[in-house]
Amino acid sequence: MLCEMCGQDVESINQVRVEGTILRLCPNCSRFGTVLAAPAAASSGGGPRAGPTSPLEERLARGGRRLAERDLFRELPDMDLAPDWFKRIRIAREKLTWSPEELGKKLNEKKSVVLKMESGSFRPPDTMIPKLEHLLRIRLRADPEPAE
Numbered sequence: 001m002l003c004e005m006c007g008q009d010v011e012s013i014n015q016v017r018v019e020g021t022i023l024r025l026c027p028n029c030s031r032f033g034t035v036l037a038a039p040a041a042a043s044s045g046g047g048p049r050a051g052p053t054s055p056l057e058e059r060l061a062r063g064g065r066r067l068a069e070r071d072l073f074r075e076l077p078d079m080d081l082a083p084d085w086f087k088r089i090r091i092a093r094e095k096l097t098w099s100p101e102e103l104g105k106k107l108n109e110k111k112s113v114v115l116k117m118e119s120g121s122f123r124p125p126d127t128m129i130p131k132l133e134h135l136l137r138i139r140l141r142a143d144p145e146p147a148e
Helices: 055-062 084-096 100-107 109-121 129-137
Strands: 012-018 021-025 036-043
Touching: 012 100, 021 129, 084 109, 100 129
Parallel strands: none
Antiparallel strands: 012 021, 012 036
């Protein structure tokens, strides 16, 4: 049988709890934990093994749960930026009497990024949209149009 810690092929193994995990270890590696069960002798027959011996092999034999692929874009809300998002940013900034530099500092961005957003030539990254909405107290995302 194989030791799950050192990988040696040994005659007998012990079930040992090592830091909360139960492993099948050789007598030499058993000193790293608390022995739970008496040693199990290895089968002397050279033929195929009767069944899985390690927890990993047991899980593989059962065929356990597989992770299904997910399309993350389907799980996101179907909201896109409003057509006039860049105007909303500029008007809200001006209402708060902030300069582009001040808004840039609050967003941790450069003045040029703020000016490009306000001109519509730079779409804000998805992580910045909620920051902009919160700081400027506006709504930049438009609700999707109902499908008919």
